[in-house]
Amino acid sequence: MSLTLYHGEPNGPSLTVLAALFAKQVQADLSYIDLARGERHSLACAHEPLVAMSIEGEGPVLVADDEAMTDSVFIACYLDDVGQGVALRPADPYERWGTMRWCRQMIERTAPAAAYLGCRAHPPQADAAMLKRIESVDLRARWEEILGGQFSEQKLEDSRSKIRQAAERIEARLADREWLMGGYSLADLESYAWLAGMVPLVPGAFAERPRTRDWLARVEASPAVAQALSLARTPEPAASWSVGPEINRWG
Amino acid sequence: MHSVTLYHWEPNANSGKPMLALMEKGVAFNSHYLDLLKFDQHQPEYLAINPQGTIPAMVHRDRVLTESTAIMEYVDEAFPGPKLMPDDPRDRWRVRWWMKLMDQWLGPSFSMIGWSVFVGPAVRSRDPAELKAAVERIPLPERRVAWTKAISGNFGAEEMAESRRRVALGIHMLEEELGKRPWLASNQFSLADINGFNLAYALPLAQPTLSNDELTPNILRWLRTIYARPATRACWAMGRTSMVERVKILEQPHIAAGQIA
Numbered sequence: 367m368s369l370t371l372y373h374g375e376p377n378g379p380s381l382t383v384l385a386a387l388f389a390k391q392v393q394a395d396l397s398y399i400d401l402a403r404g405e406r407h408s409l410a411c412a413h414e415p416l417v418a419m420s421i422e423g424e425g426p427v428l429v430a431d432d433e434a435m436t437d438s439v440f441i442a443c444y445l446d447d448v449g450q451g452v453a454l455r456p457a458d459p460y461e462r463w464g465t466m467r468w469c470r471q472m473i474e475r476t477a478p479a480a481a482y483l484g485c486r487a488h489p490p491q492a493d494a495a496m497l498k499r500i501e502s503v504d505l506r507a508r509w510e511e512i513l514g515g516q517f518s519e520q521k522l523e524d525s526r527s528k529i530r531q532a533a534e535r536i537e538a539r540l541a542d543r544e545w546l547m548g549g550y551s552l553a554d555l556e557s558y559a560w561l562a563g564m565v566p567l568v569p570g571a572f573a574e575r576p577r578t579r580d581w582l583a584r585v586e587a588s589p590a591v592a593q594a595l596s597l598a599r600t601p602e603p604a605a606s607w608s609v610g611p612e613i614n615r616w617g
Numbered sequence: 618m619h620s621v622t623l624y625h626w627e628p629n630a631n632s633g634k635p636m637l638a639l640m641e642k643g644v645a646f647n648s649h650y651l652d653l654l655k656f657d658q659h660q661p662e663y664l665a666i667n668p669q670g671t672i673p674a675m676v677h678r679d680r681v682l683t684e685s686t687a688i689m690e691y692v693d694e695a696f697p698g699p700k701l702m703p704d705d706p707r708d709r710w711r712v713r714w715w716m717k718l719m720d721q722w723l724g725p726s727f728s729m730i731g732w733s734v735f736v737g738p739a740v741r742s743r744d745p746a747e748l749k750a751a752v753e754r755i756p757l758p759e760r761r762v763a764w765t766k767a768i769s770g771n772f773g774a775e776e777m778a779e780s781r782r783r784v785a786l787g788i789h790m791l792e793e794e795l796g797k798r799p800w801l802a803s804n805q806f807s808l809a810d811i812n813g814f815n816l817a818y819a820l821p822l823a824q825p826t827l828s829n830d831e832l833t834p835n836i837l838r839w840l841r842t843i844y845a846r847p848a849t850r851a852c853w854a855m856g857r858t859s860m861v862e863r864v865k866i867l868e869q870p871h872i873a874a875g876q877i878a
Contacts, residue, residue, distance in 0.1 A: 415790060416714055421722045433707055440713040447706035459694035460680055467687040474721060503782070615725060615776065616763040 369394035372409060372427045374401030375606035376594040378481065379425035379438035381559040384597065386442035386552065389590035390449025394428070398599070401425070401608040404492035404509070407499040409434075418501040422473075423481060423508070424490075424608035438559075439469045442552050454555070456548040468546060468553045472560060473611065476532045479525035480560040481610020483567050485512045486522065490608040508609050521613055526571070529564050532557070533571040533578050540577040550588060558585040563604035621646040624666060625673040626653040627861050628852045630728065631685040632673045633815040636855065638689040638808065640848035642698035646675075648855065654739050659754040670756045686716050689808045701808050708803035715794075715802045715809045719816050723787040726780035727816060730823075732767040733777065735860060740768055788827050788836065791817070795835035799842075806843075814843045818853075819863035825877040832874060841867050 371387060371394045373380040380401065387394060399405040401424040409427060411417050411434035417427055420436035428435045428444070435441050446454040455465050492509060500506040511517075536557060539546055546553040562582060565572050572579055585591055600606055623639065623646050625632035639646050651657035651672055659670045667674040667683050675682045677695070682688045693701040702709055740748065748768055755761040766772055791813070794801060802809035818840060820828040830837050843849055844867040853864050866872065 415793065416711070419718065419790065420714075421718060430707060435707070435710050435714075437714055437717060440710050440717070443713065444706050444710045447709065459691050460677075460682075462694060463682055463687050463691040466690055467682075467684045470684055470687060473717075504779075612722075614759055615779075616729075616759055616766075 367431055368429075370397055370429045371395070372397045372399050372406065372429070374399060374424070374426065374608065375600060375603045376598055377563055377603045377606050378477070378484075378559055378608075378610070379422055381562075381591070381594055381603075382438040382552075382555050383426045383428065383441050383445070384594035385555045385559070385588075385590040386445045386454060387449075388593040389451065389454060389550075389555075390445045391451055392445050392449040396597070398597075402490035402606060404490070404496040404500065404608075407496060407501075412499065413501060420502075421611055422477075423505060423610040423612075439473060439552065439556055442555065446552065452549065454550075454552040456551065458548075461548050465547045465551055465553050469556050471535075472532070472553075472556050474614070475528050476557070476560050478611045478613045479528035480564055481607060482517070482521060482525045482613060483529070484563055484605075484607030485609060486517050487567050488605045488607050489513070489515075504612060505609065508612065512609055524613070526568050529561070529568045530571040532561060533575050536561075536578045536581065537575040540581055544581075544584070546581075554581075554585050554588075555591070558582060558591065562586065563607070565604075619645045619647050620678050622649055622676045623647070623673060624649045624651055624663065624675070626651055626658075627856050627858055628815075629818075629856070629861055630724065630815055631671075633852065634685040634812055635673055635675055635688045635692060637811045637815065637848060637852045638692045638701060640852050641701060641806075641811065641846070642692055642696050644692065644696045644698065650857070654736065656751040656754070659751065659756070664756065668756060670754075670760070686720055686808075686812065689811065693808065701806070701811070703803040703805055703807055705803070708805075708807075711802040712807050712809040716812045718787075718790075719812050723783060724816055726783035726787070729772060729777065729780040730784065732763070733770065733772050737767040737770050741770070784824060785827055788820070788824065788833060792833045792835050795839050799839075801839070806846075810839070810843055814840065814849065818844070819866065821872045822863050822866045822877060825872075826874075829872045829874045829876065837867075837872065844868075 373384055376384055406412060406424055411429060414434050417434050417436050422437050425436060425438050428441045455462050497506060497509055545551060595603060621644060623635055625636055628636050651663060657663060658672045664670055666681055673685055675688050682691055702712060752761055752764050755764060798804050800806050800810050801813050828836055853861055
């Protein structure tokens with residue numbers, strides 16, 4: 367099977383997938399795209415429905431033969447299935463449930479908040495021609511808001527609060543363990559990928575959370591994440607952001 | 618007593634997902650019905666099971682599980698019976714992709730419309746003081762906002778229009794995808810179909826100008842095939858309100874455009 371991974375700087379969704387790829391020793395051609403300039407929308411597969419309508423926002427794309435896959439946690443599950451070595455999800459169904467539930471909460475609550483705060487501090491840049499290529503109306507609307515500097519104070523505060531809640535959950539979870547779920551898992555990769563860049567942006571969330579800070583350092587030093595970070599083209603990959611998932615429309 | 622207890626509302630949306638998954642697997646369970654419209658899910662007895670106050674929750678022996686899609690994956694893995702996830706890793710990816718789109722993008726748009734026409738009016742006649750107290754008991758702030766909007770009927774014109782746009786686009790996407798293969802995400806019946814049926818079982822009734830046998834033949838073929846399964850019949854028979862009786866629209870052999878006013 368031929369695999370090509372189109373990825374951005376090792377942060378957020380690109381970091382999750384790159385680290386999963388290396389942890390599972392899957393061979394793939396790596397192709398860098400600048401997600402912060404919307405380059406995903408210039409790929410040949412950009413208009414395939416499951417790429418164009420991915421609700422992750424600007425994330426990596428894994429092309430396996432004739433199929434382009436999006437959504438980083440599910441790409442990582444795919445890599446976990448096809449790769450070798452230690453499983454990224456526990457074997458026990460209850461612990462697997464815990465891992466998928468944890469990732470769902472990261473996807474739904476933490477990722478939109480982190481991307482919103484990240485884009486405010488480190489704005490992505492796309493030109494008008496690139497914006498026109500974006501097929502998803504709601505993704506394009508998020509781009510336009512961000513490019514126009516329209517950040518709502520209410521959403522910013524809500525986002526900071528979501529980051530504090532994530533750090534609080536992690537701190538509590540680590541009371542009696544080294545990794546979030548069983549051994550080193552997808553939950554660690556996904557949580558680290560969204561939160562590493564939040565330490566300077568929401569410092570209060572991490573100030574009195576020593577276990578969380580130690581865990582961040584442990585994940586960063588793990589071989590798969592270190593290998594992913596070594597691909598960085600900028601001095602601070604955790605400061606590289608693009609438009610993320612939507613903040614919950616219900617409130 | 619069975620080893621599984623499911624706390625659920627109607628066989629509809631999130632509650633119906635683990636109900637139907639358990640029934641497809643042939644897993645017997647104790648059914649604990651919670652009346653969403655009476656706010657049973659925010660009462661102390663239930664908050665002791667699921668402190669977030671969201672429905673459904675499943676207890677298997679002494680373990681509590683929440684989040685309906687994650688529960689479905691657990692049900693598939695933890696019990697014998699027919700497999701509800703395909704073996705091929707790419708198919709599994711597609712099942713999860715579609716469930717996410719339905720859970721986080723399409724479902725909330727359906728439910729915003731559903732809440733504005735069904736849930737809101739159903740509870741609005743109650744004593745305002747009782748409703749206020751009920752809302753204050755809701756643990757998750759975003760659910761508190763949602764319930765406040767539903768009760769007051771205060772969904773903005775712009776957000777309702779956006780929900781309608783998403784529903785129309787989502788129907789188009791489902792129709793296209795179901796033109797590629799017999800089931801939504803793979804060539805075998807899977808959790809994506811269980812998820813999708815819970816979202817779309819009343820589609821030709823709720824969105825007659827967007828979904829009928831002429832405009833969306835693949836969706837109608839798919840819904841009728843799922844409705845014909847014994848587990849689906851048994852599951853929908855557990856419904857207690859008129860809402861789930863809407864499924865009977867699928868008993869009509871042909872639903873023409875303009876047939877349902």
